[in-house]
Amino acid sequence: LRTGIPEAVFAEGKDDAELLKIIKSSSNNGIIVTRLTNKRYQQMEEGINQVLTPNMAIEYNQKARILVIRTQEVKKIGKIGLITAGTSDIPVAEETRIVAEESGCEVLKSYDVGVAGIHRLFSQIRLMLDADVEVIVVVAGMEGALPSVVAGLVDVPVVGVPTSVGYGVGEGGFTALYAMLQSCAPGIAVVNIDNGFGAAIFASKIIKSRKRS
Amino acid sequence: LRTGIPEAVFAEGKDDAELLKIIKSSSNNGIIVTRLTNKRYQQMEEGINQVLTPNMAIEYNQKARILVIRTQEVKKIGKIGLITAGTSDIPVAEETRIVAEESGCEVLKSYDVGVAGIHRLFSQIRLMLDADVEVIVVVAGMEGALPSVVAGLVDVPVVGVPTSVGYGVGEGGFTALYAMLQSCAPGIAVVNIDNGFGAAIFASKIIKSRKRS
Amino acid sequence: LRTGIPEAVFAEGKDDAELLKIIKSSSNNGIIVTRLTNKRYQQMEEGINQVLTPNMAIEYNQKARILVIRTQEVKKIGKIGLITAGTSDIPVAEETRIVAEESGCEVLKSYDVGVAGIHRLFSQIRLMLDADVEVIVVVAGMEGALPSVVAGLVDVPVVGVPTSVGYGVGEGGFTALYAMLQSCAPGIAVVNIDNGFGAAIFASKIIKSRKRS
Amino acid sequence: LRTGIPEAVFAEGKDDAELLKIIKSSSNNGIIVTRLTNKRYQQMEEGINQVLTPNMAIEYNQKARILVIRTQEVKKIGKIGLITAGTSDIPVAEETRIVAEESGCEVLKSYDVGVAGIHRLFSQIRLMLDADVEVIVVVAGMEGALPSVVAGLVDVPVVGVPTSVGYGVGEGGFTALYAMLQSCAPGIAVVNIDNGFGAAIFASKIIKSRKRS
Amino acid sequence: LRTGIPEAVFAEGKDDAELLKIIKSSSNNGIIVTRLTNKRYQQMEEGINQVLTPNMAIEYNQKARILVIRTQEVKKIGKIGLITAGTSDIPVAEETRIVAEESGCEVLKSYDVGVAGIHRLFSQIRLMLDADVEVIVVVAGMEGALPSVVAGLVDVPVVGVPTSVGYGVGEGGFTALYAMLQSCAPGIAVVNIDNGFGAAIFASKIIKSRKRS
Amino acid sequence: LRTGIPEAVFAEGKDDAELLKIIKSSSNNGIIVTRLTNKRYQQMEEGINQVLTPNMAIEYNQKARILVIRTQEVKKIGKIGLITAGTSDIPVAEETRIVAEESGCEVLKSYDVGVAGIHRLFSQIRLMLDADVEVIVVVAGMEGALPSVVAGLVDVPVVGVPTSVGYGVGEGGFTALYAMLQSCAPGIAVVNIDNGFGAAIFASKIIKSRKRS
Amino acid sequence: LRTGIPEAVFAEGKDDAELLKIIKSSSNNGIIVTRLTNKRYQQMEEGINQVLTPNMAIEYNQKARILVIRTQEVKKIGKIGLITAGTSDIPVAEETRIVAEESGCEVLKSYDVGVAGIHRLFSQIRLMLDADVEVIVVVAGMEGALPSVVAGLVDVPVVGVPTSVGYGVGEGGFTALYAMLQSCAPGIAVVNIDNGFGAAIFASKIIKSRKRS
Amino acid sequence: LRTGIPEAVFAEGKDDAELLKIIKSSSNNGIIVTRLTNKRYQQMEEGINQVLTPNMAIEYNQKARILVIRTQEVKKIGKIGLITAGTSDIPVAEETRIVAEESGCEVLKSYDVGVAGIHRLFSQIRLMLDADVEVIVVVAGMEGALPSVVAGLVDVPVVGVPTSVGYGVGEGGFTALYAMLQSCAPGIAVVNIDNGFGAAIFASKIIKSRKRS
Ligand SMILES: Nc1ncnc2c1ncn2[C@@H]1O[C@H](COP(=O)(O)O)[C@@H](O)[C@H]1O
Ligand SMILES: Nc1ncnc2c1ncn2[C@@H]1O[C@H](COP(=O)(O)O)[C@@H](O)[C@H]1O
Ligand SMILES: Nc1ncnc2c1ncn2[C@@H]1O[C@H](COP(=O)(O)O)[C@@H](O)[C@H]1O
Ligand SMILES: Nc1ncnc2c1ncn2[C@@H]1O[C@H](COP(=O)(O)O)[C@@H](O)[C@H]1O
Ligand SMILES: [Mg+2]
Ligand SMILES: [Mg+2]
Ligand SMILES: [Mg+2]
Ligand SMILES: [Mg+2]
Ligand SMILES: [Mg+2]
Ligand SMILES: [Mg+2]
Ligand SMILES: [Mg+2]
Ligand SMILES: [Mg+2]
Incomplete structure (x- = not known):
């Protein structure tokens, strides 16, 4: 069983040849390619299959x-909670989920539980705490209020992921980012806008850090 | 009994002579001077007293x-709710309270009930709704999440007043402003940062508008 | 007859499957889908028709x-005025009109009456006041001066909707937004850039709030 | 009689010694020192008097x-109009007035005629046009709407001077600047925030340009 | 012969039907449609021809x-100079040229004479001054230094038109705009980024203002 | 022995009376007052001493x-590392140290080890890892590069604290903040500019979360 | 053999006709066309070939x-180092390489040696210093930390080229630019975002300046 | 004779005790303390004298x-030119001059030669080139156009230092910074706003780099 954070490559800004070369030279632990659109994946699928070795699953x-x-199964190391405010935040959250799982985390997810339906939020958080998650990742765009509310309810650390969901003053995700940084509920740390990947790595480092001691 | 919004003057950016001249020429309905620091008021007190006429109370x-x-009592026209997230938002809220009262509103206030102690918030809002407030003014700095939460709980219109309370990314109040504008709970409209005065005028216009029909 | 604000869903950022699922599970009061481009509507039309129940009109x-x-007729609850500065602001205003009407408001609209032809503006506002509108929604891009002018002429509350119409320093709508927030005519509150939806909900809450008391 | 734009020096960012040296070496046409606070003037008064020559009036x-x-009287070359929206814009307007007068312009001024009291504005502009002003300088802070309104009423060119009067989103004068640049009434050009000096020079160049032909 | 500024309509943000309607109802003086891309013009050409009356030339x-x-020839009222820093600024300058000509200005143009080849600039400006232009419009993107240099060389007023030519920190044209506003050479006023139209109207108002007196 | 995060109050934006009232009503676990300048502490010292009860140490x-x-000793719960890039970052780091210690963390600190003396940095990090810290807080202003370098060297989570140390483009701390958010070394999460307090709470939540399971 | 910096033209913002005209009139030293996309080159290839003279190689x-x-070989004048942090920075670096080579520089390049694999960076820099490069150009996006690290290791001047590689707060390249400007390692100067061209010209001017003395 | 760049410490953000400690532990090459206000120097003078050793001159x-x-004389290594646009840029330029001289550069300075008096600029640059300066540092605030003009006239590299001199849109120095980065004259690299120190170090590295080969 493999343990540890997998190698990863960010597809945007690299051309197909560069990407294939990186995949080909990836280590025995396999590799994760992020920000690879469906359209691009279709185009590259054949090329990718050619550079794969028999022990690789895709x-x-x-x-x-x-x-x-x-290349091998990942050893489970602990649990994290994963929450989104809206439906539109799901792509970012799914990036978190997959990367966290590839890093060995069991992910308890609950999508589209924004501050509107606050009672549904309460019960979802209860389930996560009962399952002993060690950190909760909260993905939210718009006014980014959800991490503040969650952090007011739990003792585990909360990792905020602002998304670029929104328009007008919310375009680009800065409102959500700033709101999370400026939260009056302490115990929140934040990653870059739309950085589901970074939140996953950070959360799994929290859990790994615990395993070590 | 007087009805209607009182004349008002913004003290910043005017020198003492200009201010005194404006006060002197104010109408029979009296006048409100906003943004007049205590230090400046002390300096001008004597001069102001000299331009007052006997029918004026200060x-x-x-x-x-x-x-x-x-110059005369104000006729009561209706009720508004007034909430602040924190202690530091109180000066802005007090500006709202006084201007609203001078415009004929009865103000039910509840200060320092931020999202942290959410149950206290619930009971305060209950009291306001039971008293039939027609609009709730919510004053908040930092991440500005409170109006979203309040608007999710009530049917009356919510007027958000962002404050310049905060530091780092929150400095100047833009995070609070943008969060309120970007709220995922509809039914919020917003005034300028620290504009307690404008919120009071707007709220009393809502009530006056009703009285007319 | 139905009363109350209808359920609404924001189409951007959701894929077709998600949208259909939300429409299907919408309540008996029907649902409003905003920001649904014509092209996308054409694509989804068949799918939407399949999830509709017989009591639903589209x-x-x-x-x-x-x-x-x-699903049912909406009960009329009161009147609002709706003004745009230019031709390009009409799409946002139409969002306001439809949502307000679905919320029970009668909408008196007057489009393309910017500050240029100020006399036409005067007569339009006179008509609205004579019809007893309880709030006026003013939609404007560019330098966003129109709400200031309107608020200087009426006693009812004015809700400003900045639009992203403009270029150069006006691109994105921030100039219009800031001008409205910074208006020297008090009695204006503002919603997010291009948020015709939010203005409609806020305006109808003002009217509903009156009906209650 | 002197004609032409006077030499000018910007006092901020220069120490007293540098300022005195510049004054001393100024040409026979005299010199204008801008942005010289009263406090600083008091401190430097004696020093300045010592470097003056008998033909200089101060x-x-x-x-x-x-x-x-x-050093000599200035020859009158034409008339300009000068308007401020509020009382707080007067210092900037006075900078314009003095520099324009030293450049030979007769200045018809009308202060504190913002969009609120629009009829007083109308009559003031009438007076200016009847006096054949060739350009109108409009000084305004806050939402900066006044130049748009004036430009909609006159055929002469309008020079907008945004001021840093305002707070919240209006702080620093950018809202006023952008609103003037983005005006939907064409025929406005703009100078830097608080740049009363530049507006005066520009306006007198318009008039001088005419005299030449 | 027609005199006076022509009616104008901004094509962006209006759909074809709206545009045709405006053209159809345009006055006897004809109309100018700005920001009409070639592709769109091709599409609309037939429709436009149908709404034209026999006295209209296109x-x-x-x-x-x-x-x-x-609909009629324009009467010549005076001369303006028109300069661009680079080749990429030409589209904006051409908007100025055409609108100024339709307003009765004779335009002396000199394109692509940026600060690099400063001697060519000198001789071009000499030609313009010798021809008695009454105002010079300078169109520049990138660092926007050209108006400062020109204003240091001439006595006539200079109107700066910043363009959105540039990349990195220059993207959007703000660097050019701010540089022009902040110029240490007085006598420059500025219009919005890429606003060739506004510069033309402003320049022709300067000339018309002269003709009147 | 007390466990758990202590109550805390942010002194800025509250007047002395409000502060004393909060201190007086603080719970049996004591209270931490942050952002209390020395000058203000001197002024309030007497008043504070009067509201203290005998069991309280100050x-x-x-x-x-x-x-x-x-009011009582704090139980040790685990170790954190604490690093600053420069001397000027120390005040923010000391805020982290004290709050973390009051929350039960043992703090291994190493100040002024910026990227310049990279070998000293290596040895300090070695010491921390050998001591089994579970999280490292990195405090840095200017270009904010230190957390990236540290995260590239360790497996434990890194919490970045940007400081407002810097000038020019670095003023206010946004460069440091954005650099940390944008780090190409994954495994970093960030708190608000100068928010030493928040980093301490977040870090101790990581450790507490471990203790629970 | 030719010496000196070649003529260059920036293709963006010019239409094909303008570009061909410039190429045609280029001097005997040849010309460099930058920012010419492959797609556009294909379209123009034929036209370009027609304007070429026999002595020109393309x-x-x-x-x-x-x-x-x-038109002729370039004389070698000295060596520069060229480093990129990531794969996505290569297009900008290649712009630097080609322009520097056309200016007579020998370029020692080392791509994709970001702060992550710091030992590889060390050895690459060693090679460059051993080869006596006189300046090192460092191209980096994201958090832009690499120039700081390099400048801490070498005595030769470092020219930083920020790239627009990144997303969220890093979008547009401002984070990288500001980080380089704000570097705590002195001896770095910076060019515009993505300005590989400017870095090449600047670096070759450094070398030429040496040759002269 | 000493060669090489002196140790330097940035006084802002450090308290007096920290500063004294750093001075005391400074190496045998002496130390430069930057951003030490006169007022602060007076306060610390006695303390500094006490930590000095006999071989140190102050x-x-x-x-x-x-x-x-x-502690020892500095060996001369080469010449640089140093130019300021205005009088207000002199403090930043003096920082450059002193640090460059302490690094072994001979500095040919020419202050207050902005674009206005362009002929004086020409003659000053001529003098510098005749003296064989190897790099020219240009310090400018406001619209920052001077480096562009200088770079168009010389073959040596130009280092731009934007200053925070200016107001309105120029406040903080960003206009000058962006204008320099965006210059259409290639061969300019830039340091942080007001960073006279960095420009000196960079310029002397250019010269040292030459000496080495
Ligand atoms: N055009 C719109 N602008 C702003 N908010 C909207 C809009 N349309 C719908 N909403 C709000 O967004 C909520 C739905 O968000 P979502 O679940 O993401 O569809 C609705 O309850 C509305 O309050
Ligand atoms: N208040 C002002 N605002 C803008 N520019 C000014 C002002 N006063 C003087 N100037 C201009 O700045 C130049 C002087 O700059 P300086 O040499 O720094 O004093 C003068 O020639 C004027 O063109
Ligand atoms: N290219 C342009 N840039 C700026 N303003 C323009 C432009 N073209 C037309 N306008 C102005 O915009 C007004 C028309 O606005 P609209 O009614 O939205 O077409 C005209 O009366 C002109 O004053
Ligand atoms: N005025 C200045 N501007 C920019 N950097 C400076 C300045 N003075 C000193 N430095 C740099 O800052 C470093 C010292 O930072 P510190 O340890 O915080 O004093 C020195 O090694 C210099 O490289
Ligand atoms: Mg939802
Ligand atoms: Mg509180
Ligand atoms: Mg219109
Ligand atoms: Mg007034
Ligand atoms: Mg050119
Ligand atoms: Mg240090
Ligand atoms: Mg890489
Ligand atoms: Mg000067």
């Missing part, structure tokens, strides 16, 4: 725009 | 930095 | 990019 | 923060 | 993206 | 601007 | 988007 | 806000 997730090339 | 509020010069 | 407005799925 | 204006050192 | 300029519908 | 740290009012 | 580089039209 | 420059503690 899995593409269109919503999360992620391609996972896996 | 009241200075240091926290709200407001001077009210009143 | 109406799509291309200019406003809104799809209304209605 | 005039300090505290509101405009300008020191004029004049 | 002229489309692809570079300037302008359609002129003219 | 400790003021001038560098960190923190007042700790403690 | 070379197009797709990655760098550069077309070189050369 | 020199304080008030305009540049720099304290130089020197």
Whole structure:
């Protein structure tokens, strides 16, 4: 069983040849390709299959725009919670989910539980705490209020992921980012806008750090 | 009994002579001087007293930095709710309270009920709704999440007042402003950062508009 | 007759499957789909028709990019005024009109009456006031001066809707937004850039709030 | 009689010694020192008097923060209009007035005629046009709507001077600047925020340009 | 012969039907349609021809993206200079040229004379001054230094038109705009980024203002 | 022995009376007052002493601007590392140290080890890892590169604290904040600019979360 | 052998006719066309070939988007180092490489050696210093930390080229630009975002400046 | 004779004790303290004298806000040119001059030669080139056009130093910075706003780099 964070490559800004070369030279632990659109994946699928070795299994997730090339099972290391405010935040959250799972985390997810239906939020968080998640990742765009509310309800650390969902003053995700950074509920740390990948790595480092001691 | 919105003057950016001249020429309905610091009021007190006529009563509020010069009682026209997220938002809220009262509103206030102690917030809002407030003004700095939460709980219109309380990315109040504008709970409209005055005028216009029909 | 604000869903950022699922599970009061482009509506039309139940009537407005799925007539609750500065602000205003009407408001509209032809503006506002509108929604891009002018002429509350119409320093609508927030005519509150939906909900809450008392 | 634009020096960012040296070496046409606070003028008064030659007359204006050192009368070359929206815009307007007068312009001024009292504005503009002003300088902070309104009423060119009067989103004067640049009434050109000096020079160049042909 | 500024309509943000309706109802003086791309003009050409009356002549300029519908010759009122820093600024300058000509200005143009070849600039400006231009319009993107240099060389007023030519920190044209506003050479006023239209109207108002007196 | 995060109050934006009232009503676990300048502490010292009860010990740290009012010893729960890039980052780091210690963390600190002396940085990090810290807090202003470098060297999660140390483009701390968010080394999460307090709470939540399972 | 910096033209913002005209009139030293996309080059290839004279050799580089039209060999004048942090920075670096080579520089390049694999970076820099490069150009996007690290290791001047590689807060390249400007390692100067061309010219001027003395 | 760049410490953000400690532990090459205001220097003078050793000479420059503690003469390594646009840019330029001289550069300075008096600029640059300067540092605020003009006239590399001199849109120095980065004259690289120190170090590295080969 493999342990540890997988190698990853960011597809945007690289041309197909560069991407194939990186995949080909990836280590025995496999590799994760993020921000790979479905259209591009279709185009490259044949090329990718040619550079794969027999021990590699391949899995593409269109919503999360992620391609996972896996060589061995991953050892489970602990649990994280994963929440989105809206439906539109799901692609970013799915990036978190897949990367966290490839890093060995069991992910308890609950999507589209924004502050509107606050009672549904309460019960979902209860389930996560009962399952002993060690960190909760909260993905939200618009006014980015959800991490503040969650952090006011739990003792585990909360990792906020602002998304670029929104328009007008919310375009680009800065409102959500700033709101999370400026939260009056302490115990929140934040990653870059739409950085579902980074949140997953950070969350799994929290869990790994615990396992070590 | 007087009805209607009182004349008002913004003290910043005017020198003492200009201010005194405006006060002197104010109408029979009296005048409200906003953004008048305590220090400045002390300096001008004597001069102001000299331009007052016998029918004028004077009241200075240091926290709200407001001077009210009143000539007659104001007729009550209806009720508004007034909420602040934190202690630091109180000066802006007090500006709202005094201006709204001078416009004939009865103000039910509840200060420092941010999202942290959400149950206290619930009971305060209950009290306001039971008293039939027709609009709730919510004053908040930092991440500005409170109006979203309130608007999710009530049917009356919510007027958000972002404050410049905060530091780092929150400095200047833009995070709070943008969060309120971008709220996923509809039914919120917003005034300028720290504009307690404008929120009071807007809220009393809502009530006056009703009285007319 | 139905009363109350209809359920609404924001189409951008959701894929077709998600949208259909939401429409299907919408309540008996029907649902409004906003920001649904004509092209996308054409693609989804068949799918939408399949999930409709017999009691549902469907109406799509291309200019406003809104799809209304209605189950019963809406009860009229009061009147609002609706003004745009230019021709380019009409799509946002139409979003306001449709959502306000679905919320029970009678909408007196007057489009393309910017500050240039100020006398035409005067007469339009006179008509609205004579008809006893309780709030006026003013939609404007560019330098966003119109709400200031209107608020200087009327006693009813004015809701400003900045639009992203403009270029150079006006691109994105921030100039219009800031001008409205910074208006020297008090009695204006503002919603997000291009948020015709939010203005409609806020305006109808003002009217509903009156009906209650 | 002197004609032509006077030499000018910007006092901020220069120490007293540098300023005195520049004044001393100024040409026979005299010199204008802008942005010289009253406090600083008091400190430097003695020093300045010592470097003056007998043919120089000195005039300090505290509101405009300008020191004029004049050697001869200025020849009148034409008329400009000068309008401010509020009381707080007066210091910037006074900078314009003094520099324009030193450049030979007759200045018809009308202060504090913002969009609120629009009929007073109408009559003031009428007076200016009847007096054959060739350009109107409009000084305004806050939402900066006044130049748009004026430009909609007159045929002469309008020069907008945004001021840093305002708070919240209006702080620093960018809202006023952008609103003027983005005006839907064509025929406006704009100078830097608080740049009363530049507006005066530009306006007098318009008039001088005419005299030449 | 016609005198006076022609009616104009901004094509962006209006759909074809709206545009045709405006053209149809345009006055006897004809109309100018700005920001009409070539592609769109081709699509609308037939429709436009149908709404034209026999006395109307039509002229489309692809570079300037302008359609002129003219009913009578324009009377010449005076001369303006028109300069661009680079080749990429030409489309904006051509918008200025056509609108200024339709307003009765004779335009002396000199394109692509940026600060690099400063001696060519000198001789071009000499030609313009010798021809008695009354105002010079300078169109520049990138660092926007050209108006400062020109204003240091001439006595006539200079109107700066920043363009959105540039990349990195120059993207959108703000660097050019701010540089012009902040110029240490006085006598420059500025219009919005890419606003060739506004510069033309402003320049012709300067000339018309002269003619009146 | 007390466990758990102490109550805390942010002194800025509250007047002395409000602060004393909050201290007085603080729970049996004591209270931490942050952002209390030395000058203000001196003024309030007497008043604070009067509201203290006998079981309370008081400790003021001038560098960190923190007042700790403690009622019982804190139980140690684990270790964190704490690094600053420069000398000027120390006040923010000291805020982290004191709050983390009051939350039960043992803090291994290493100040002024910026990227310049990279070998000293290596040895300090070695010491921390050997001591089994579970999280490293990195405080840095200017270009904010240190967290990236540290995250490239360790497996434990890194919490970045940008500081407002810097000038020019670095003023306000946004460069440091954005650099940390944008880090190409994954495994970093970030708190608000100068928010030493928030980093401490977040880090101790990581450790507490471990203790629970 | 030719010496000196070649003439260059920026293709964006010019239409094909303008570009061909410039190429045709280029001097005997040849010309470099930058920012010429492959697609556009294909379209123009025939036209370009027609305007070429027999002594001209043509070379197009797709990655760098550069077309070189050369008339004679370039004389070698010295060596520069060229480093990129990531794969996505290569197009900008290739622009630097080609322009520097056309200016007579020998370029020692080392791509994709970001701070992650710091030992590989060390050895690459060693090679460059051993080869006596006189300046090192460092191209980096994201958090832009690489120039700081390099400048801490070498005595030669470092020229930073921020790239627009990144997303969220890093979008547009401002984070990288500001980080380089704000570097705590002195000895770095910076060019515009994505300005590989400017870095090449600047670096070759450094070398030429040496040759002269 | 000493060669090489001196140790330097940035006084802002460090308290007096920290500063003294750093000075005390400075190496045998002496130390430069930058951003030390006159007022602060007076306060610390006694303390500094006490930590000095007999071989140390001390020199304080008030305009540049720099304290130089020197232990040995510096060996001359080459010449640089140093130009400011205005009088207000002199403090930043003096920081450059002193640090460059302490690094072994001979500095040919020419202050207050902005684009206005372009002929004086020409003759000053001629003098510098005749003296064989190897790099020219140009310090400018406001619209920052001077480096572009200089770079168009010389073959040596130009280092631009934007200053925070200016107001309105120029406040903070960003206009000058962006204009320099965006210059259409290639061969300019830029340091942070007001960073006279960095420009000096960079310029002397250019010269040192030459000496090495
Ligand atoms: N055009 C719109 N602008 C702003 N908010 C909207 C719009 N349309 C719908 N909404 C709000 O967004 C909520 C739905 O968000 P979602 O679940 O993402 O569809 C609705 O309950 C509305 O309150
Ligand atoms: N208040 C002002 N605002 C803008 N520019 C000014 C002002 N006063 C003087 N100037 C201009 O700045 C130049 C002087 O700059 P300086 O040499 O720095 O004093 C003068 O020639 C004027 O053109
Ligand atoms: N290219 C342009 N840039 C700026 N303003 C324009 C332009 N073209 C037309 N306008 C102005 O915009 C007004 C028309 O606005 P609209 O009614 O939206 O077409 C005209 O009266 C002109 O004053
Ligand atoms: N005025 C200045 N501007 C920019 N960097 C400076 C300045 N003065 C000193 N430095 C740099 O900052 C470093 C010292 O930072 P510190 O350890 O915080 O004093 C020195 O090694 C210099 O490289
Ligand atoms: Mg939802
Ligand atoms: Mg509180
Ligand atoms: Mg219109
Ligand atoms: Mg007024
Ligand atoms: Mg050119
Ligand atoms: Mg240090
Ligand atoms: Mg890489
Ligand atoms: Mg000067």
